[in-house]
Amino acid sequence: MSRIQACFEQLAQNNKKALISYITAGDPHPSNTLEIMHALTDAGTDIIELGIPFSDPMADGPVIQLACERALKHGTSLKDVIGIVKQFRQTNTTTPVVLMGYQNPIEIFGVEKFAETVSGLVDGVITVDLPPEESQQAASVYKQYDIDTIYLLAPTTSDQRIQMITDLASGFLYYVSFKGITGASQIDVNSVEAKIDQIRKHTDMPIAVGFGIKDANTAKLVAGCCNAVVVGSAIVSIIAEHGKDMPATTSEVKSLLREIKDALDNDETIQNIA
């Protein structure tokens, strides 16, 4: 059983939701990423989403754009990102790690070589600019190496596309909560619920909701209708604020995530709806 599947099954048994935490690898410096990853899991993160920095992150807002710029200033390459996951796995063999990024760095590395290198270390890949129409080749390679291909779904995704995507997807689905870029705050819970109901008609796969979830309150609002929430820009903002002051960064990140995790674990309304 894959780490992702095991993670969701265990949470489901306890009637709990997953907390997925995003950071950009190499931000503020490649030597800090491992420590931040451990801080994420210490604070209750169930799945780590590790961003592969890219020079042109067209789906990201200013917070993650700047994180990419900081990581690239220190030359963080895909090879470095894989190296960080390798180190992480020396002490953590259970927390799923999903790489999230854009196609070009992977394509230049070589899709097959990438899959072979990360097999067993990385559990899933989200390629923001690789919709199902363009992803079939990469997805079949990932499958060969037991890596889940995780797809985005959006408010604009039609029933027909939901079906096509759920047919191809594995691991979990990532629902983008609004039309926009990461870090914006315009989440509308009613429309998220309605769309997730629509997606549920096509699949039993776990559904994560991301974009616009920045604190315990927003997490609680959407958690009722999905299996996982993704927190990204809120964490990256803390890293941006404290830079390489690791004690300050990790303590503030942990307190944000603990608050969110507590809200997810202990809020009656969430568990009842699920």
Place this chain on the structure above:
Amino acid sequence: MSANVKENVMNAAIMPDERGHFGVYGGRFVAETLMTPLQELEAEYAASKVDPSFQKEFDDDLAHYVGRPSPLYFAQRLTKLWGGAKVYLKREDLNHTGAHKINNTIGQALLAKRMGKTRIIAETGAGQHGVASATIAARLGLECVVYMGADDIQRQAPNVYRMRLLGAKVVPVTSGSRTLKDALNEALRDWVTNVDNTFYIIGTVAGPHPYPLLVRDFQTVIGREAREQSLDQTGKLPDALVACVGGGSNAIGLFHPFLPDAEVKKYGVEAGGDGVETGRHSAPLNAGSPGVLHGNRTYLMEDNNGQIIETHSISAGLDYPGVGPEHSWLKDEGSVEYVTVTDDEALAAFHQLTRIEGIIPALESSHAVAYTQKLAKTMDKEQTIIVNLSGRGDKDINTVARIEGIEL
């Protein structure tokens, strides 16, 4: 005609495929949120293509608003000076707003109107596409926002003011390299946020499908006219075509109607900057490698880790690390030869055309003129070359003056 060439010609006619691929290039590499809007645009464009009223409105606007057909002008003095093939200029610089860009913005704005969109956005490098978008927005009464790299805003001040006069909001982009590629990223971010009421007018034959297709179709008026004018004026097809290539819309516009004519040689001129060997240039077809950026797979300027690298050109309009996917395909197929011209050579051509023919060319178009000089000398006097004079140079006089140490 060899079997191989024949096959290429047949392929050219059916490119791109139904998913927007030109061979391995092109496609639709965007976040899921944009997939449905792109499919809607594709469907609307397909419907408008077979709608005579749409075509009529487009043709009428090109005739009466843009001032088409643009002349095909025999540059007699230049031809004599260079001492080789006869040089003809396709005068896109005489279009309303001073460049070929308006052909495309009119087509896309008519699509926006058809789709009921009330707001248009655009990216711009040199400012010509921004001006053309602001112009058509003013005429149709649409809100217009133009994204422009903060550095480009500095070097293209007159065009920034023109856009503002036309009622557009010009938004400086300070992320990344603060030039055209970053303006494109920012426009895509705006579009994904405001997709319900907003139409994104992409200025070149790049971006996700169907943009490379529809921009090409709107620009092929250049080549169709040139073909007819050549037959009228010289009794034959030209022997060679020359156009500058940044994203490549003026070049595709000129070349595409001649793709079935293998005997007409086609030359796309990339910006060689300080020289391709220095690494400071904008010539992905000559010195780049295939990758994925801005919604399509194409030749890119990138490092070994797949990060997009900064480009350099004297001309803001050519200062872009990618190129339209159809050009990548045409390069691999060998139907078009892609060459480079340095900043210095382009600048010399800028002055030469200005002094010999009384035409001030855009720095972008000056690259095509510079290569034409080299080419003309290798051809005989009975042969003809059509060079696409894609824009006029008024916008560049500050840049040229600065380089020559003159304060205006």
